[in-house]
Amino acid sequence: MxxxxxxxxxxxxxxxxxxxxxxxxxxxxxxxxxxxxxxxxxxxxxxxxxxxxxxxxxxxxxxxxxxxxxxxxxxxxxxxxxxxxYPSAESLRIARDRWFEKSMFRELGIPTPTFANVLSQDDLDTAVAEIGLPAVLKTRTLGYDGKGQKVLRSQADVQDAFAELGSVPCILEGFVAFTGEVSLVAVRARDGQTRFYPLVHNTHENGILRLSVPSTDHPLQTMAEDYVGRVLEKLHYVGVLAFEFFEVDGGLKANEIAPRVHNSGHWSIEGAQCSQFENHLRAVTGLPLGSTAKVGESAMLNLIGEVPAPNRIIAIDDCHLHHYGKAFKAGRKVGHATLRCADRPALERAITAVQALIEPNRS
Amino acid sequence: MxxxxxxxxxxxxxxxxxxxxxxxxxxxxxxxxxxxxxxxxxxxxxxxxxxxxxxxxxxxxxxxxxxxxxxxxxxxxxxxxxxxxYPSAESLRIARDRWFEKSMFRELGIPTPTFANVLSQDDLDTAVAEIGLPAVLKTRTLGYDGKGQKVLRSQADVQDAFAELGSVPCILEGFVAFTGEVSLVAVRARDGQTRFYPLVHNTHENGILRLSVPSTDHPLQTMAEDYVGRVLEKLHYVGVLAFEFFEVDGGLKANEIAPRVHNSGHWSIEGAQCSQFENHLRAVTGLPLGSTAKVGESAMLNLIGEVPAPNRIIAIDDCHLHHYGKAFKAGRKVGHATLRCADRPALERAITAVQALIEPNRS
Incomplete structure (x- = not known):
């Protein structure tokens, strides 16, 4: 095939x-x-x-x-x-536009930050009056890794903000005082069978994902699966879909979905019985889905800008290097490292060891 | 690189x-x-x-x-x-010739079946008189998967046996009443660092490997590592080397070495922290070696002649398909399946499930 x-x-x-x-x-x-x-x-x-x-x-x-x-x-x-x-044109239409995406969350009863459609500076002024500051203005399409968005803290930030983002359709989102960021990677087969990976704790810096750690028996797993399941059903989705949430007051608020394999699921190559990549392919080709169960305790660290010397990074116990074969460039994701350890203490030590190698190279 | x-x-x-x-x-x-x-x-x-x-x-x-x-x-x-x-010309020279290989075992004090060099039918007759029957006549080079060898049970088998194998240099080996076949996959780095995977139990049929199951705390692990270590040092070996042994009377007799990644190490892709393939590449490129520790309980089953329908084989829990992308042909290794399970009972059940799919297609 x-x-x-x-x-x-x-x-x-x-x-x-x-x-x-x-x-x-x-x-x-x-x-x-x-x-x-x-x-x-x-x-x-x-x-x-x-x-x-x-x-x-x-x-x-x-x-x-x-x-x-x-x-x-x-x-x-x-x-x-x-x-x-796969996924369908309709799934992509919704997922690539923050206005459609958030409107779908609201329609499905999935909590999400307050938001408003912004097609002009006038719209923005009205939305700011309603939602208040701080707030985040985001382009409806094409944003990624923190690009295409601007945090508005004061009225001075609001002025000209629409033009600064290119005078393209945007949404304004109320600022969420979140305590953590988690994502749920799910896969739905052509026949509707659905599986969920464990909730993953994500740490971003400057809008770029740095660290993902899959959880064990996370108290919000069931709630997250419920929300993601609603979206999968609504879209008759086929393939892997990643859903990013904010953790707020012991609950979840939907941030965004990605209709594809996702950076926060890369740990699954070594850390799950069947990876998000294999499960996406199983789903779109009509094969039965594989187990999303964890294998050991794992974590994924992005390599941004450059890949540290392979002899140093793979010398770390239980470290798996994924070099993307891309030219090194500041701010670019050029690889990741997955740690798969027997227990959490070993994992914590290994995370520290990898961070010590990549911190000096931060870009 | x-x-x-x-x-x-x-x-x-x-x-x-x-x-x-x-x-x-x-x-x-x-x-x-x-x-x-x-x-x-x-x-x-x-x-x-x-x-x-x-x-x-x-x-x-x-x-x-x-x-x-x-x-x-x-x-x-x-x-x-x-x-x-890598490995060196000298390593290949020894490993590809059963006479050189077995002579090295003898020189290093590694038990091996009795053997004799056979360059003619006269040599064969002399060797049979010394070693006795049954015995196995094997071409010194180019044999694999049971090809290039003939079991001699009676004097009638001996007659013309040298010609039947093509009148090429052979060795005669005394028949070994073994209770099992095991292999040890090892890797040696350029700097001499050496690691060993767990001993693997292998089941052959008609000379072709069918099933490999890595062991846990095998009583002969230390002995096997000692023998393999002697060979690695002798050859100043760099890369993965597989060593096949017969289990005899609670000890080991050396069968043969393969100076490369080996079929009995395929389980390590999912079943070990770092696979034999990655470790071979780490070794030959001068990188530090990866852990050879097991991850879960695993087994490898060869897919001979054809790959069963993927939707059936990957529907088996914890089953990982490796399709080689080769044309199907009777007796040809065209893929393998690795099972990686949480415990031995689950592994046994999964082996049975895979065997039920591949048995009807035996060729």
Whole structure:
């Protein structure tokens, strides 16, 4: 079976590493000449709107999936004429737009920060009057890793904020005094079977994920599964979906969803019985899902800007290096390390050891 | 770092799957147009004696390793002029020839079945008179999966046996009434650091490995490590080496070594903290070795001739499919399944479930 992937970055690369042992082969459509997934499959180098090459991809593969949600709607619609596409066009339409996404949360009764649609500076002024400050202005689409957003603390921040984000459709979100950030990675099969990984504690810095630690018997697991399950059902979703929450007052408030394998699920390559990458492929190809149970105690640390010397990082006990094969660049995710340990104390020690290697290189 | 691999079969494929996350890339030299490792790297399609293409490989890569031991000595010597080669020419010279191999065992004080060099039918007759029947006549080189050998039970079997095996250099081995077959996979780094995986119980049928189950606290572990350590030191070995033993009277008799990653170590992809494939690459590239400790209770079952329907095999709890992407053919190893379970009873149940799927397809 040949899988087409829109995007050829590290997520595509890790999908191919998971799918090759299942007998799958891969084609990646990505305009970048150095797309790092290309080492593991065919690279169709073309823009995401290039219909000739989209058609070539559709003709070559059994189905198409995505490694990022900002794929143009026209691309998805075009491909869907020729080949099955998972997750669906509708799932992508909702997930890539914060207004649609948050409106869906509200409709499904999932708590989320107060929010308002902002299509102009006037809208923003009105929204600020309603929601109050501090608040966060975010572009409705294309934001990631803290990009495309601005924290508004005072009226001075509000002035011109809409223009500063490019005068594109935005939403304003009320500031949430959260005590933690967690995510739930879920997978839903074509037949509706659904599995959830354990809730993961995430630590961000400057909007970029740094550390993910899957939990054991988290008290909010059931609540999170309930919320995520509502979204999966609503969208008739197929594949892996990641749902990010704020922990607030012992409950959860929905932040956002990603209709794809997710950075906060990378620990699952070593730390779960079946990884998010394999489970995504199982789901989209109609295979039975694999176990999402943890194997040992694990954690994932992102390598930002550069990968420390491999001889130092893999010398750490139980450390697994994932080098994405990308050029090093400040602020860029170029790899991650997974720790899989026998118990929590060993895990804590290993986290400290990895952090000591990557802290000096922080960018 | 770019690694050259002589041979592009499933072992090369699994090396690439292990090395890509370490940031390595791969080139495979293999004459087969459908070499299954080619999906994961460059494929230099050439015969193993083709010096132009060997030179091309040497120029492109940082070092060369092997996925099989029957590489011509001239190939190794030629490559060694231009690029580091691990394991060494001397290790391959010994390991690919049963006479040299068994003579080394004897020299190192490692028990092994009685054996004699057989270069003619006359030699064979003399050897049978000394060693007795039953005995096994094996070609000194190129044997695998039970090929290139003949069991001699009576004088009638002895007659013409040398010619039947092609009138090539052979050894005669005394028959060993063994109670089990075990193997020890070891890895030695460039700096001499050595690690051993747990002893693995192997079950063969018709000379082909069917089932490998790594042990826990095997009473012969220390003895096996002692024997294997002697060989590693003697050869100044670098990389993974597999050592197969017969269990006899509560002790071990050396059968053979393989100077490479080995089928009886495939369980380590999921079942050990660091797999044999990653450890081989760590060793040959001069990186520190990874832990050989078990993760859970695991077993490996070979898929011979064909891979059962993926939807059935991966529906088995904790089952990991490794499809080699090779054409199905009777008697050919085309994949394996690894089970990684929480405990032995779960493992036993899972083994039975996989066997029920593959038994009807036995070839």
């Amino acid at each position: 040949k899988i087409g992937v829109i995007g050829g970055g590290q997520l595509g690369r890790m999908l191919a590493l998971a799918g090759t042992p299942l007998g799958m082969s891969f084609a990646f459509l990505d305009p970048a000449p150095d797309a790092c997934a290309a080492a593991l499959g065919e690279h169709i180098r073309a823009d995401y709107g290039d219909q000739d090459h989209l058609r070539q991809l559709a003709d070559e593969v059994d189905l198409v999936t995505f490694e990022f949600e900002s794929v143009p709607a026209e691309t998805v619609a075009f491909l869907s004429q020729f080949v099955p596409v | 770019k690694i050259g691999v002589i041979g592009g079969g499933q072992l090369g494929r699994m090396l690439a799957l292990a090395g890509t996350p370490l940031g390595m890339s791969f080139a495979f030299l293999d004459p087969a147009p459908d070499a299954c490792a080619a999906a994961l790297g460059e494929h230099i399609r050439a015969d193993y004696g083709d010096q132009d293409h060997l030179r091309q490989l040497a120029d492109e890569v940082d070092l060369v390793t092997f996925e099989f031991e029957s590489v011509p000595a001239e190939t190794v010597a030629f490559l060694s002029q231009f690029v580091p080669v």
